[in-house]
Amino acid sequence: MKAMADYRIREKAGWSxxxxxxxxxxxxxxxxxxxxxxxxxxxxxxRREFLEAFSLKDLVIMSQEHGxxxxxxxxxxxxxxxDGIVVLKRGIAAIIKTADCLPVILAEPEYPVAAIVHAGWRxxxxxxxxxxxxxxxxxxxxxxxIIAVLGPAIxxxxxxxxxDVQDIFIAEGFSPCAIRQAxxxxxxxxxxxxKTTLKDEGIEQIHNMDFCTFxxxxxxxxxxxxxxxxxxxxxxxxx
Numbered sequence: 001m002k003a004m005a006d007y008r009i010r011e012k013a014g015w016s017x018x019x020x021x022x023x024x025x026x027x028x029x030x031x032x033x034x035x036x037x038x039x040x041x042x043x044x045x046x047r048r049e050f051l052e053a054f055s056l057k058d059l060v061i062m063s064q065e066h067g068x069x070x071x072x073x074x075x076x077x078x079x080x081x082x083d084g085i086v087v088l089k090r091g092i093a094a095i096i097k098t099a100d101c102l103p104v105i106l107a108e109p110e111y112p113v114a115a116i117v118h119a120g121w122r123x124x125x126x127x128x129x130x131x132x133x134x135x136x137x138x139x140x141x142x143x144x145x146i147i148a149v150l151g152p153a154i155x156x157x158x159x160x161x162x163x164d165v166q167d168i169f170i171a172e173g174f175s176p177c178a179i180r181q182a183x184x185x186x187x188x189x190x191x192x193x194x195k196t197t198l199k200d201e202g203i204e205q206i207h208n209m210d211f212c213t214f215x216x217x218x219x220x221x222x223x224x225x226x227x228x229x230x231x232x233x234x235x236x237x238x239x
Contacts, residue, residue: 006207013053014038020149020207026109029054029093030116030236032151032209034219040097040231050093056237057091064096064118068126070135083123084132086115088139093237099221100213102153102190103234104129106203108141114236121161124193125168133201143202151234152220155212156180156189159224169193 007018010031015038017031024030031054038046042061051059060073062082070084071077073092085094094116096103101120106129107113115132117123129148137143161179166186169179178193179186191208198206213220213232221230 007209009034013049015050015053018152018209020147023105023107023109023147023149027112027239028105028107028109028114028236029056029239030105030107030114030149031234032103033233033235035221035230035232036219037233040233042095042233050233054093054237055091056093059093059095059235060085060087061095061097066118066120066122068123068128068131070115070117070128070132072135083118084115084128084135086113086132086135087236087238088113090238093235095233095235097231098151098153098213098234099223099227099231100154100159102194103151103232104132104194105149105151105234105236106132106136107147107149107236108136108145109147110145111136111139111141112238113139113141114238116234116236119190119194121165121188121190124190124197125172125174127172127197129194130197130201133198133203137201144204146203146205148198148203148206150191150194150206150208152209152211152213152216152232153190154214154222154224156187156192158212158214159188159190160185161188162186
């Protein structure tokens with residue numbers, strides 16, 4: 001799994017974000033925004049400025065429910081609820097919000113198709129990234145051509161969970177590398193769990209943005225650090 005060296009930070013019209021230049025060059029516009037960007041509401045003036053800054057026609061943004069519902073957008077559909085979006089039309093941004101949960105981008109630039117997933121611990125346990133990957137494969141995409149990008153999320157260094165969460169991951173067959181018990185506490189490595197799911201689906205090109213949102217208070221909001229009403233924007237679109 002390739003790590004942080006592949007990423008670059010960009011600034012565009014006041015929006016500060018990390019991206020993978022390799023993916024940009026291949027026609028997939030995307031970004032994991034930092035807390036230096038405007039607020040996460042994507043309404044009114046902010047929505048218009050975002051679309052203008054990235055030369056986009058429209059966006060899809062939903063109420064996230066920590067589930068595994070993945071929508072395929074191939075026309076004018078604008079679903080209200082869900083945690084995964086697949087886009088087939090150019091110029092449409094698929095957006096999810098995070099503040100410790102893991103944003104995952106999947107793309108096959110030659111098809112072209114792109115997806116973005118909100119993977120909290122519940123969605124991760126339900127293998128939402130695998131479901132999103134299968135949606136791409138149902139369209140005829142070869143999994144070996146899919147590029148997966150794991151964005152900023154709370155790290156195993158800081159993600160302590162209760163034993164009931166550990167029991168769920170063990171029951172779902174996740175590797176001990178994903179959830180560990182030591183010194184009386186249980187920690188979840190949400191990136192390792194999602195990476196395992198992606199590999200199980202045959203995806204080999206996995207890039208990891210190795211930031212912990214809890215540790216990186218200068219860059220990212222963190223729910224567990226007390227920023228309960230703040231979120232980062234993460235998006236992907238086809239040029």
